[in-house]
Amino acid sequence: EPEVTQTPSHQVTQMGQEVILRCVPISNHLYFYWYRQILGQKVEFLVSFYNNEISEKSEIFDDQFSVERPDGSNFTLKIRSTKLEDSAMYFCASSLTVNNSPLHFGNGTRLTVT
Amino acid sequence: SQELEQSPQSLIVQEGKNLTINCTSSKTLYGLYWYKQKYGEGLIFLMMLQKGGEEKSHEKITAKLDEKKQQSSLHITASQPSHAGIYLCGAARSSASKLTFGTGTRLQVTL
Numbered sequence: 001e002p003e004v005t006q007t008p009s010h011q012v013t014q015m016g017q018e019v020i021l022r023c024v025p026i027s028n029h030l031y032f033y034w035y036r037q038i039l040g041q042k043v044e045f046l047v048s049f050y051n052n053e054i055s056e057k058s059e060i061f062d063d064q065f066s067v068e069r070p071d072g073s074n075f076t077l078k079i080r081s082t083k084l085e086d087s088a089m090y091f092c093a094s095s096l097t098v099n100n101s102p103l104h105f106g107n108g109t110r111l112t113v114t
Numbered sequence: 115s116q117e118l119e120q121s122p123q124s125l126i127v128q129e130g131k132n133l134t135i136n137c138t139s140s141k142t143l144y145g146l147y148w149y150k151q152k153y154g155e156g157l158i159f160l161m162m163l164q165k166g167g168e169e170k171s172h173e174k175i176t177a178k179l180d181e182k183k184q185q186s187s188l189h190i191t192a193s194q195p196s197h198a199g200i201y202l203c204g205a206a207r208s209s210a211s212k213l214t215f216g217t218g219t220r221l222q223v224t225l
Contacts (some may be wrong), residue, residue: 004156035213043157043202043215056212089154100164102147103213105202107156 002026004106006092007106009097012112021077021109024094033074033093034067036094043091049075050098082113118205118216119142126222127193135188135219137203145206146186147213148177152199160201162189190221198223 005024013019025032034046047057049067066078075094079086089110093103117140117169127133135161137146145164149157161170163179170177190197200220204213 042217043204045212045214048212077158093157099145102159102162104159105149107182108154110154 004104004107006090006106008109008111009107010110012114015083015113017084019037019079021078021079021090021092021111023075023106024073025027025031025075025094026066026096026104027058027073027102029094029096031055031095031098032069032094034077035091035093035105036078036088037091037108038085038088046077046090048098055098079111082111082114087111095112118203118214120201120203120217121156122215122221123217123224124220126224128224129194131194133190133193133221135201136223137186137188137205137216139184139205141184141207143179143183143186143205146177146179146183147204147206148186149187149202149204150199151202151218193221193223195223195225197221 007022035043045058047061047067048055050087058099064080067084068076089106089108091105091107095101095103119138121136146160151157161177166183168179170224174190175212179186180206198221200218201215202218
């Protein structure tokens with residue numbers, strides 16, 4: 001069964017550094033998402049992406065965050081200058097349509113900012 | 115934003131027992147999604163409900179969305195150790211583009 005893959009599984013970075021989290025969505029899916037989960041808290045929506053542009057974003061997704069689909073298979077989340085509070089599990093997801101089809105999630109990247 | 119309350123927060127059941135997890139929304143749901151999460155892993159899609167009164171089953175798991183579309187329940191029949199994990203409900207407001215998740219129900223199944 002096709003799946004969403006994320007790399008790396010764990011990333012440790014120093015405060016102020018830039019990080020790029022990578023995702024390969026399911027190949028025929030058209031909608032892509034990033035969610036995050038701070039330890040012990042709810043899974044929170046960050047951003048959705050369709051047709052090479054952001055379709056919706058949350059308050060968390062400020063100017064420090066950006067997303068890109070650099071080629072036909074990868075979907076990336078960049079955090080320009082990481083803060084301690086960015087430490088979380090970041091999940092990529094994809095779906096075939098925006099309605100009537102479920103989001104399929106990857107296994108996540110655990111980001112630790114020191 | 116749409117608030118979702120899940121109950122119970124945690125549950126310990128003996129293998130073979132049935133159990134129910136509830137998810138209640140403060141607003142009418144456009145769609146309700148159930149996921150299972152194991153520690154340190156991603157969310158595994160279980161079921162999607164969109165119509166009031168809808169009920170879906172997969173293996174020993176049944177999920178329902180009430181007529182008013184403000185509450186959903188997930189029922190597991192004859193629980194097994196493989197059912198252990200955190201069950202999350204996710205609500206779609208106007209579309210599935212942005213899901214709001216509940217706090218989760220942690221299920222342990224004892225032998």
